[in-house]
Amino acid sequence: MSNRWDNFFNEKHEINYPAMTMYQLIRESARKYPYNIAYEFMNKKTTYSEFMDKIELTAxxxxxxxxxxxxxVTICMPNCPQAIDTFYALNRIGAIANMIHPLSAVNEITFYMNISNSKAILTLDQFYSKVVEARKGADHTVVIIMANIADELPKYLEIPFRVKNMGKYQGLPNEAYSITWKDFLHYGSKFPLPLPKITFEIDRTAVILYSGGTTGTTKGIMLSDLNFNALALQSSVAMEVPYEKGQKILAVMPLFHGFGLGIGIHTCLVKGICCDLIPQFTVKTYAQMLAKKKPNFIAGVPTLYEALLRTKGLENVNLSFLKGMYSGGDSLSVELKAKVDKFLKDHHATIQVREGYGTTECVTASCLxxxxxxxxxxxxxxYPDTTYVICEPGTEKQVPTGEDGEICLAGPSVMLGYLKNEEETAQTLRVHEDGKTYLHTGDMGYMDADGFVYFKQRIKRMIISSGYNVYPSQVENIIDAHPKVLISCVIGVPDAYKMQKVKAFVVLKPNVVPDESIKQEILDYLKDHVSKWAMPYDIEFREELPKTLVGKVAYRVLEEEELQKIAEAEKKAAELNARAEARKKEAPKKEANKAKKNAK
Incomplete structure (x- = not known):
């Protein structure tokens, strides 16, 4: 069955999804490109052939x-070789990679280890003490494998790194349940038996990623080999960039995130591309790496690109080496896209930033x-072999073309389900009348007559003011277009009469001084562009907006701050009322005492 958007691909593509594990698919890349660089880390290069050997040893x-x-096995690591080697080694032996953020809090790490029943956890020495503390809450035995960045550095960097960080992080672990990465690999080199042969199973959980799910609470998302391999093969088609030897991606998006792991790592390895692993960065160092390393592909969240526009260091850099720039993880406003495209053109790049859409429930992108x-x-x-439909929220009933509804999608990258949460899985994965299982994303949007998809808003984030639906992203797009505004975030604040009222948080461009006149200027500008019920009742200026661990604007933090302000105001009002009531009760007594004194 053809879809209305099929005509827009440059050519018809029939994708063969081989019955292979992730490891088996990149092993094919290694056979085709044994001497290509699979990944680079701090200028140390590992070929595909060497990568296969490292996977075998780690397995x-x-x-x-x-x-x-x-x-x-939980991987609690930044983007570094030990994490990549372990990820594919786990897949090599049919085990599950449980991917988490290394900056997670102690209780979060405990939760991740327990819900996945992880038998071991890989982490860096700098996070070791935190992981030891988290292990105390584990409901089963967990082995800690402690790695060190220096273990994978080129020799000329290893010694200075160790000297600089001497005594800063955990040395040799003292606990009986812990092992260093070097000793861990030594055990592997002495292991006498052949590794088991693992066959492809379409419904086997290979990876667990974590997300707020479609309802906002943390959930483990069970993903299969097919999910990741389909993503890689579909992305290769949708990106429309032919393979050339020596191509490189700057892999800054973290591997515990679907975008970083699925696009920045697996898709590139399947295509024979080099992943330049970046464990941490600032906007300044990112700009420096972009200029120095000259990657052909970069992928990031909108806030990263917004920050790049402000940073110094790229003024005179020729970016013609870029063949693909992809934005995901959050909505890219029309205004920011225009600014980024102009930036690229001014720096001699022949491309434009391309926005993708997806959810962790389908690994990452499923639309581009x-x-x-x-x-x-x-x-x-x-994506090819992916079907999108727009439905009335919470139902399987499709809405007419061009009308708003919930974005639902079906295809080979859709998850197996939520870990140990059948109820949420049943709400999110639903079989429609065409027999396909659709992922109900919890996002509002619409589709035009040609099949182009338009994202409006998270259903849960939608503001209802005076009975009208207000989409924060639409108001943000308009505010961001103001010549003095850098970026904004719009939230709904509880209101007794309107149910919710709109408030905007704004970061101004450099050298623009926030004051009442600027606030009024923005409000006057908005009056010409938004409806009455979507008008912010207040604008609060900030030097920066709070970000999530993966760089999205953390609007929930702003919502919580406002709720706290309301709670404090209500508490103060209650205290004042209590004092007023007390004074009322005391007044008759005072009058009586006064009367007695006057009578005397």
Whole structure:
């Protein structure tokens, strides 16, 4: 069955999804490109052939400490070789990679280890003490594998790094349940038995990623080999960039995030591209790396690109080496896209930033703007073999073309389900009348007659003011277009009469001084562009907006701050009322006492 958007692909593509694990698919890349660089880390290069050897050794090491097919191991790491080697080694032996943020709090790490029943956890020495503390709350035995960045540095960097960080982080672990990365690999080198042969199973959980899900609470998302391999093969088609030897991506998006792991790592390795692993960065160092390393592809969240526009260091840099720039993880406003595209053109790049859309429930992207057919406000066309429909929220009933509804999608990258949460899985994965299982994203949007998809808002984030629906992203787009505004965030604040009222938080451009006149200027500007019920009742200026761990604007933090202000105001009002009531009760007594005194 054809879809209305099929005509917009440059050519018809029939994708073969091989019955292979993730490891088996990149092993094919290694056979085709053995001497290509698979990844680079701090200028140390690893070829695809060497990468296969490292995976084999790590797989033997995992087996030597008792990890078997079906067991989970938590990877609590930034983008570095030990994490990549372990990820594919786990897949090599049929185990599960449980991916978490290394900056997670102690209780969060405990939760992740327990819900996944992880038998081991890999982390860096700098996070070791936190992981030890988290392990105390584990409801089962967990082995800690402690790695060190220096273990994977080139020799000329290793010694200075160790000297600089001497005594700063955990040395040799003292706990009986812990092992260093070097000892771990040594066990692997001495393991006498051959590794088990793992066959592809379409419904086997290979990876667990974490997300707020479609309802806002943390959930483990079970993803299969097919999910990741389909993403890689579909992305290769949708990106419309032919393979060339020596191509490189600047892999800054973290591997515990679907975008970083699925696009920045797996898709590139499947294509034979080099992943330049970046464990941490600032906007300044990112700009420096962009100029120095000259990657062909970059992928990031909108806030990263917004920050790049402000940073110094790229003024005279020729960016013609870029062949693909992709934005995901959050909505890219029309205004920011225009600014980024102008920046690229001014720096001699022949491309434009391309926005993708997806959720962790389908690994990451499942929709991408075409290279040569951008439609303002659109998040693009569905991936090959992926079907998008727009439904009345909470139902399987499709709405007419052009009308708002919930974005639902079906395809080979859609998750197996939520870990140990059948109720939420049943609400999110639903079989429609065409027999396909659709992921109900919890996002509002619409589709035009040509199949281009337009994202409006998270259903849960939508503001209802005086009975009208207000989409914060639309108001943000308008505010961001103001010549003195850098970025904004709009939230709903509880109101007794309107249910919710709109408030805007604004970061102004450099050298613009926030004052009442600027606030009024923005409000006057908004009056010409938004409806009465979408008008902010207040604008609060900030030097910066709070961000999530993956760089999205953390609007929930702002919502919580406002709720706290309201709670404090209500508490203060209650105290004042109590004092007033007390004074009222005391007044008659005072009058009586006064009368007695006068009578005397």
């Amino acid at each position: 033997k090491a995992l087996t030597s400490i008792g990890i078997r097919a079906g067991d989970a 703007t075409p290279a040569n057919d951008y439609r303002e406000g659109s998040i693009g066309l569905p």
